């Protein structure tokens with residue numbers, strides 16, 4: 001390591017005094033103007049991680065569903081997964097080191113992580129469409145090059161595309177070709193293969209309206225749509241030509257406000273979906289004939305997908321295990337439906353995809369989704385081998401099911417939730433099962449639910465257990481929540497410090513929207529009073 005060169009270059013990406021940031025659930029995230037030094041340093045860290053793993057590492061510049069003025073950065077590990085937890089700590093140390101300590105911190109990390117500094121390093125970089133992203137990704141490149149790393153800058157990519165590129169490169173092309181063309185081809189041909197079984201039965205041509213949150217999803221979907229146009233035609237809205245990124249549109253807006261985005265024309269009973277700003281989340285929705293809005297969130301997506309997979313697994317009868325992983329934010333009705341009607345085992349983990357992802361890896365086939373629409377399906381190597389074998393050797397009905405599962409394996413981006421890949425899977429399943437969006441929605445009825453935010457002086461005063469469903473500290477808060485929950489029917493509530501924003505999140509559900517809103521308000525007040533609320537007290541009726 002040429003530490004003098006690092007010091008010199010770092011001065012061009014100097015850290016503002018007093019700023020400390022945490023590598024959270026989704027990497028570093030804050031106002032774009034505070035991130036230059038973080039980007040440079042993540043370039044440095046990516047080189048060390050690449051040397052240590054002897055693999056290609058990814059760096060993605062994006063702040064996902066957050067406002068256009070924000071930005072963020074996260075590292076992608078060799079198999080296309082989120083950065084390992086021990087390296088999150090290194091990332092935090094490095095990002096927060098004062099200028100003069102930077103060389104020492106780099107040496108410390110290299111020693112602690114037993115990095116072989118003579119190894120070559122290779123880093124791939126992607127970015128979203130934010131105005132700040134281009135310059136910030138250049139700072140990442142400066143960090144990579146000063147430590148002698150090689151790099152490939154993919155420029156504009158969705159987050160899941162960058163994860164795909166990393167995995168392709170480290171699997172020596174076995175997972176696919178590490179180009180956008182390779183990504184489009186892999187997913188589209190799996191989709192067309194799967195969906196054609198429905199279309200030969202004379203189904204009419206399918207169309208879908210997609211709200212792209214004025215983000216990168218619009219550019220990539222516009223490039224990709226020709227590849228799957230035989231099976232599906234997509235109409236893009238909020239494609240970034242006019243509106244602002246994530247402003248009054250996108251998956252996060254639709255899910256949290258429970259209303260349609262601006263900028264999309266919806267007719268009664270038409271299937272619509274929204275991506276978030278970096279296209280790793282998707283939610284569906286429609287207006288019924290009375291103009292009422294219906295949201296189909298990640299929980300209902302997981303339900304549709306797992307019921308389809310369960311049918312195929314019964315068909316091949318090979319005892320492969322199927323499990324669904326959710327977080328505490330999953331609607332109670334979805335959990336009940338999965339467990340009691342579909343008889344599928346359901347597990348709850350802490351918020352954040354990496355927790356869901358790890359749990360899902362315990363099954364032959366693990367379906368995981370956050371209610372906000374982030375999720376995918378993972379197939380174990382053993383399951384994949386078995387399915388491929390059956391697709392070749394078994395008798396007719398079994399073979400057909402195995403072949404469909406084979407397409408499903410190719411169609412899911414198995415590195416991370418991917419709005420484009422999830423959309424194609426959902427569209428294929430709806431076509432195969434002949435389901436309308438209303439029929440899908442009617443699988444079960446969501447319990448009314450409400451999410452609120454409470455500002456407190458220090459959100460770390462709250463600690464939780466039981467996959468964030470119970471508060472341990474501060475004392476008395478869990479008892480207060482229990483008493484409030486008891487007042488309502490079918491009720492549930494929990495609170496947890498956000499991993500991405502400086503707030504405490506409150507979640508409540510109950511038998512009616514009115515009761516849910518009361519419960520959410522009362523719990524917010526309890527948090528405000530017992531956990532050091534600041535600013536305005538929570539208000540009834542928001």
Ligand code: NG1
Nearest residue numbers: 025026351352370372498499500501
């Ligand atoms: P936090 O801020 O920790 O609640 C949010 C989402 C997560 C996840 C991350 C990363 C909710 C309630 N939380 O985390 O599910 O998507 O952002 O983007 O939606």
Ligand code: ZN
Nearest residue numbers: 064276278280
């Ligand atoms: Zn996102």
